[in-house]
Amino acid sequence: MGSLEQTVHSTDHHGPAKGITRWLYTTNHKDIGTLYLLFSLTMFFVGGCMALTIRAELFQPGLQLIMPEFFNQMTTMHGLIMVFGAVMPAFVGLANWMIPMMVGSPDMALPRMNNWSFWILPFAFVMMLSTLLMEGGAPNFGWTFYAPLSTTYAPPSVTYFIFAVHMMGISSIMGAINVIATILNMRAPGMKLMDMPLFVWTWLITAFLLIAVMPVLAGVVTMMLMDIHFGTSFFDAAGGGDPVLFQHVFWFFGHPEVYIMILPAFGIVSEIIPTFARKRLFGYTSMVYATGSIAILSFIVWAHHMFTVGLPLAGELFFMYTTMLIAVPTGVKVFNWVATMFRGSMTFETPMLFSLAFVVLFTIGGFSGLMLAIAPADFQYHDTYFVVAHFHYVLVPGSIFSIMAAAYYWLPKWTGHMYNEAMGKLHFWLSFIGVNITFFPMHFLGLAGMPRRIPDYALQFADFNMVATFGAFLFGFSQLIFVYNVISCARSGKKATARVWEGSHGLEWTLPSPPPYHSFTEPPVFTNPHRENS
Amino acid sequence: MSSQAYYVPAQSRWPILASVSLFLMAYGAATLINALSAESGGMLGLVLLLLGALCMGLIMVGWFGHVIDESGQGLYSDQMDRSFRWGMSWFIFSEIMFFAAFFGTLFYVRVLAVPWLGGEGEKGVSNMLWQGFEATWPLMTTPDMNAFPGPEGLIDPLHLPLINTLLLLSSSVTVTVAHYRLKQDRRSQVILWLLLTVVLGCAFLLFQVLEYVEAYHELGLTLQAGIYGATFFILTGFHGMHVTLGTLMLFIILLRVIRGHFAPDHHFGFEAVSWYWHFVDVVWVGLFLFVYLL
Incomplete structure (x- = not known):
């Protein structure tokens, strides 16, 4: 017991430090989670401004506001910042805040490394954004940085981009290692793997995907660096290499990456829907297996991004069928969410509204993905606005909506105050309408043949583009309501109870709101009410 | 579970210092490589890279040394x-x-x-x-x-x-x-x-x-x-x-x-x-x- 007292003592006397050092030196999962979330919100607005620049230019045909070169830099940076700066850090921030509280541990397994994982990111993005000011401009080859556009024809700033990607990769891998170690090693006594909340399960699998594919991204940018500066010919047929090789390696990273950005969203929605339907999640076990199946399948579908590069017929067929197979576990999930709500006592608070919109709109994005998965049809859709519509439907009303839902759902737990419900609902409805006005017309534009990544377009695309731009500004500016709501919730508001929501379940709701600086200094004893032999 | 509570370290300066060093290394390496390709200069990049690497080395010694000390004091349980x-x-x-x-x-x-x-x-x-x-x-x-x-x-x-x-x-x-x-x-x-x-x-x-x-x-x-x-x-x-x-x-x-x-x-x-x-x-x-x- 002596050692126990000693450690409890040593954990107590370092509550939150004062001033800036609290954030610079912190080893606390809540502080680090907050840092991740604030960083993500900042990047969301930086990337959002770039998106609005793009949409403003596309408001009318003809070159209106910016030069084509700068337009290309905007599309590239918008994509990179949203993927690596907004969505991924938001999920890591949620993981940091919630996983220790959900599994009943005092903190993340490796708290100092946790701090390092976060603090690499601002430096990486300073480096990435500094390319905008460099001679020759920022990277302008699209967020997928295909060779030879990104090797032979790239501006000199590509070298900084490569090293920024390396830094993000180091950060992600360490963050993921921490998540896995926490989940596998820090669960409260009695909590078996199949007792874990689904947010924890989906993050366990996401972390595995991160560790598996971020090194592959590091590999592909390293080969780029070698081709640009050291005379190798990985992506140059003149030396026996192959530009298509770039796409294979990139998408071997890239496809699991898109599941990295959606699996935690599945987890969030699987937490929220049962709470507000006041029913247990339907088909918990099948949810876990579906998540695992999606993760495994994600490694054997990558070339569906490359149907038009000249794959052998056998390759086209293989990747078409494996891609379609993903619809099965995804369908299981959508079915389970709907079945959870079936005959539930539903109420429609803001987190539930975002989750419901997620289920419906993500499914639309899933179905357009299924259309794109059909190789012969993809020959028509490839690199059109249909693709842009598809992936924005899974990422904006998919990932981003789930992040919003999570923020509203757990804000009272984090701050100890209820947010302003009326303002939350306003935020939801404006976002919901804005998102659909922005991205739904893009389906029609793509099917009519408008290519992506162009600053100017033929006249027949004018009307839908004008509508999309209108929606984008509506969506963009409605996010300011969210910022206002978060700030006012952090400062004041109705006191939140420990349970917060009438139908909430799980260890995080047994802690007071806001929770103590160190969540569980002694592990709670966990019993699953639904497991009979526990 | 084990009788010991899990050791949560106090605040630490090592990670933020390591982030700065990593940034110096990455920025220095990129600057150096670009200068080599353009065949002009390269001193700035080299200096930043070496400075970053030196700091990183010292930080590793300090950080690992700290962990070894904690382990020596018996702060780490089996769970750790x-x-x-x-x-x-x-x-x-x-x-x-x-x-x-x-x-x-x-x-x-x-x-x-x-x-x-x-x-x-x-x-x-x-x-x-x-x-x-x-x-x-x-x-x-x-x-x-x-x-x-x-x-x-x-x-x-x-x-x-x-x-x-x-x-x-x-x-x-x-x-x-x-x-x-x-x-x-x-x-x-x-x-x-x-x-x-x-x-x-x-x-x-x-x-x-x-x-x-x-x-x-x-x-x-x-x-x-x-x-x-x-x-x-x-x-x-x-x-x-x-x-x-x-x-x-x-x-x-x-x-x-x-x-x-x-x-x-x-x-x-x-x-x-x-x-x-x-x-x-x-x-x-x-x-x-x-x-x-x-």
């Missing part, structure tokens, strides 16, 4: 030990995936890209762009010999690479023997076997340098020698860097043993390094087979 084990295992998995990217590249080039360029199979039409090009492996004659002059000769796999294979395989054995001696608390034996492992690692690196010198000066096998040179150097080069790091880690472990660190039943630092060493060894076996031999 398991966290370290999970951490190191998944780190090695990430390293495996890093090498997998380059092995995947090698296989794709050998099995698909080069034969297609040579006119073979369904996608062989690309040969019309490089008429007269014949697919061979190792690729001695590249499609465009002016841009990428192919190598004139190859490394004999049964000479230096075979010696290196034997060196590295035996070093895996010696580090394991050292581990068993540590468990039996026969410390002078541990030092002996660890020292032998470090020597074997250094010998491997020495031969690898000799091989590179031979490749560049006698065989025309360079980074610019087309896809064979590119895959050869990226795989053996990154492996060599990992052996260098591994040898350095073994050397530090050796110094720690000499200073009396590690108990027979509590020595995760030792085990982590030996796991890493075995990983480097296994990658070499893949390299020997697919880069040199076959």
Whole structure:
């Protein structure tokens, strides 16, 4: 017991430090989670401004506001910042805040490394954004940085981009290692793997995907660096290499990456829907297996991004069928969410509204993905606005909506105050309408043949583009309501109870709101009410 | 669960300092490489890179030293030990995936890209762009010999690479023997076997340098020698860097043993390094087979 007292003592006397050092030196999962979330919100607005620049230019045909070169830099940076700066850090921030509280541990397994994982990111993005000011401009080859556009024809700033990607990769891998170690090693006594909340399960699998594919991204940018500066010919047929090789390696990273950005969203929605339907999640076990199946399948579908590069017929067929197979576990999930709500006592608070919109709109994005998965049809859709519509439907009303839902759902737990419900609902409805006005017309534009990544377009695309731009500004500016709501919730508001929501379940709701600086200094004893032999 | 509460460290300066150093290294490396390509200057980049690397080195010493101190004070429970084990295992998995990217590249080039360029199979039409090009492996004659002059000769796999294979395989054995001696608390034996492992690692690196010198000066096998040179150097080069790091880690472990660190039943630092060493060894076996031999 002596050692126990000693450690409890040593954990107590370092509550939150004062001033800036609290954030610079912190080893606390809540502080680090907050840092991740604030960083993500900042990047969301930086990337959002770039998106609005793009949409403003596309408001009318003809070159209106910016030069084509700068337009290309905007599309590239918008994509990179949203993927690596907004969505991924938001999920890591949620993981940091919630996983220790959900599994009943005092903190993340490796708290100092946790701090390092976060603090690499601002430096990486300073480096990435500094390319905008460099001679020759920022990277302008699209967020997928295909060779030879990104090797032979790239501006000199590509070298900084490569090293920024390396830094993000180091950060992600360490963050993921921490998540896995926490989940596998820090669960409260009695909590078996199949007792874990689904947010924890989906993050366990996401972390595995991160560790598996971020090194592959590091590999592909390293080969780029070698081709640009050291005379190798990985992506140059003149030396026996192959530009298509770039796409294979990139998408071997890239496809699991898109599941990295959606699996935690599945987890969030699987937490929220049962709470507000006041029913247990339907088909918990099948949810876990579906998540695992999606993760495994994600490694054997990558070339569906490359149907038009000249794959052998056998390759086209293989990747078409494996891609379609993903619809099965995804369908299981959508079915389970709907079945959870079936005959539930539903109420429609803001987190539930975002989750419901997620289920419906993500499914639309899933179905357009299924259309794109059909190789012969993809020959028509490839690199059109249909693709842009598809992936924005899974990422904006998919990932981003789930992040919003999570923020509203757990804000009272984090701050100890209820947010302003009326303002939350306003935020939801404006976002919901804005998102659909922005991205739904893009389906029609793509099917009519408008290519992506162009600053100017033929006249027949004018009307839908004008509508999309209108929606984008509506969506963009409605996010300011969210910022206002978060700030006012952090400062004041109705006191939140420990349970917060009438139908909430799980260890995080047994802690007071806001929770103590160190969540569980002694592990709670966990019993699953639904497991009979526990 | 264990009777001890989990140790949550107090605030730490190491991570933020490490972030600044990493930034200096990355920014310096990018600036240096750009300057080298533009053939102008490069001092600023070099200075930043070296400064960052120096700071990173000092931080590693400080940070690891801090962890060793905490461990020595008995602050770490068995559960903490398991966290370290999970951490190191998944780190090695990430390293495996890093090498997998380059092995995947090698296989794709050998099995698909080069034969297609040579006119073979369904996608062989690309040969019309490089008429007269014949697919061979190792690729001695590249499609465009002016841009990428192919190598004139190859490394004999049964000479230096075979010696290196034997060196590295035996070093895996010696580090394991050292581990068993540590468990039996026969410390002078541990030092002996660890020292032998470090020597074997250094010998491997020495031969690898000799091989590179031979490749560049006698065989025309360079980074610019087309896809064979590119895959050869990226795989053996990154492996060599990992052996260098591994040898350095073994050397530090050796110094720690000499200073009396590690108990027979509590020595995760030792085990982590030996796991890493075995990983480097296994990658070499893949390299020997697919880069040199076959």
